[in-house]
Amino acid sequence: MPRTITDHFSLPQWLDYQHLLHQQVIELGLERVRRVADKMGLVPHCPVLMVAGTNGKGSTCAFLNAMLDHLGYQVGVYTSPHLVRYNERIMLNGQAVSDRLLCEHFQKIEEARGDITLTPFEFGTLCAVSIFIEQQVDIMILEVGLGGRLDAVNIFTPTVAMVTSIGIDHVEYLGDNREDIGREKAGIFHAATPALCADPDTPQSILNYAKQIGAPLSLWGQDFSLTAMGDYLRFTGFGVDFSPLPYPALKGDFQRRNAALAIAALLKVTPSITLTLASIQYGLEKVFIPGRYQLLMRQCPIILDVAHNPDGAKELSHNLLASPVSGRTVMIFGMLKDKDIAGVIEQLKGAVDEWHVANVPDPRGSSGAYLKRLIADQGAQVMEHPSLPGAMQQVLGRVQGNDRIVVTGSFVTVGIIVDYLDQLR
Template identity: 35%
Template sequence: MYLKENNINLYNFKLLAKKMHLLHSSAFIFIVGGTNGKGTVCYFLEKIFINSGYRVGLYTSPHLLDEIERVRINGQYVERSVYQYAFSLVRLYQKNFFLTYFEFITLVALVLFKDTKLDVIILEVGLGGRLDATNIINTDLSIITNVGIDHVDCLGSTRSSIGFEKAHIARKNKFIIFGEYDIPGKMVHVIKNKQAILKLFKRDWFIIKNKNNWSYVSRTRNIYNISYPNVSLNSISVALTALFCSPFIIYNNVIIDVIKNIVIPGRFQIISQKPKIILDVGHNPHAILNLSKKIKKISHKRKKIYVIMGILKDKDFHNMILNLIEVVDYWYTAPIDTIKGFTWCQLNKILPNFFNICKNVQKVWDVVQKRTNKEDVIVVCGSFYLVSEIMKIMKLKVII
């Protein structure tokens, strides 16, 4: 199991980060974990702080088109020459020590943050939490969006085992925000042992939904009549709770404006209206179920829903399909350019016969384009890899 093998390596990784003087910062540091919604929470926090006049560093993953997307300072990607300088510095210190790709880029991000005067740093956990590279930092506030079944080969096959791994981003006497009410027992045990202060959805804060707007209600702060966002409402509420547990002054008008206008690359991102084309990187059953609910809201009888789904070996694609089956009219897929993907022959063997399987992503895109009209909806989902390939075919850029 990856996590067991990574235990010793993470210890050495932390020693390397210490040698580079990367473990401490004067900035207030958020760490964001969870099965789904991590990226949404990170992007939302970044926007809120920037619009409130604070200087912000964001480290997130994975990227869609270019690894430089993983690090932003004050909402902007760093210049490539600056990124390459940080890259070279990590390489200099690394010498003969083995680093995973994620560990290496984490150090690159920390170097870039160290060289910039920041008020806030936001770190997105790559995998799990306990042995993730981001967990070497003594963070100030921890967030776990939710716990679902994903990465079972690394984290375990139950919410309890996965929650155990994720809960280790908690810190003594500091807040940890959890975006579900049903909290796994092992997770509670870790949080208590670490003496962290737990904030729990539907206990410490609530979402009240109305037809045209919603309200955030908690014991310390309320915001009423907020427009529904184009992203996960639960993720927004989790981020708000984290904001209100931090020492920063954030005004309601800033929050309401950011929620109203937020668009996040690859998160139910509508890139065309006729036909409506939606990009969504959701890649597990829970994320796909949320996608299904959003599709229902925008579809009507005249529209046909075409789905191009990424099918990877390490994902529960059978339940992903089941969670979309009610809303989809036509199904398409193709082999994806990654070692995690299936071949064309394998896809033919494992998928239901209602799938149209093309030889490659370019071909599936061409076929769907020819078969749809302006009233239809095309949804590209199931994998960062697939969304990335479609973006390259369409010559799209990541707009932040």
């Protein structure tokens, strides 16, 4: 085969190339990416767990991975976006894949696609599944990027399809109400394939679509639950009962729904997987996912949370108010301009004493000046900085031990701060 310009690309060169190939960051639709997958012969030969939803997808994937790890399975997990390194999106047995492996499989996609255009996300999706097939994983966990019905992940047929929650986000693509958004998320359901929804108020559109196509749908609070029993939890559903179970290591009451969804999904993969009490206990205790109410200790506690829509901000605010500090709560904040920034500020303002903002260095990033204006309009104390690392530097120089710092607003914001703090070590 003749050489191409991409034969010896580094990972950064590949990522730049993908963005140059397709100027649209998002282009929903399955026809293009399915044609390339067919040319590559990408057909998973193991169970595929597919996770859609507005919030909670990453946490659910993490619970699944931790429980499967304890059971000894070889697991491939595909999630997005990443915090610091692109490699974080594709995990093999809990480890990010190497640059070499990514580049090898990007090259396979490039040789297969011909003149078919692909978005960077579509490149990533094909790359993940190609790697998982080559590495012969026992099970794949695939997180939907946006929506579900027209997301690239949906070219693969799930063994179990999950919807975590329905909130208002990506309105320009999915709609501005829970019914329309729910229908898009339910697009990952398939006839005669187990479907699960952990939203406590499941939109009627999800119920209707599952019935229309003949997908057996199980619901949180009706078919499965994870109930607080004082100092332990109890899972019930599908004729089984697991207890005592510890509270999840991930903070927030909503994480019980994500954990229950993971348990329920693994029960639906039977007989391929035999779930045990010990594996659930391990998964709940050992689960970890960066940037989900992640606590770091420096001069004072630092909480990292990628909340980027009002529902996520509401949960973050609830967690902060439930764990007060004697000092101040100081926020480092940066969001993407296509998000509901005012709605997020509204949810957080009651839990924050002082705000610090800066430009978010992303094509979709909001300016610090705009964030400052929105926050000041709410009557809050806010300072603008030249950069997000500069904001953290100044805040670290001012806080006391009884204060806490919260970093939130987007994956980009949290990732930049994580990288900055790593450099300080």
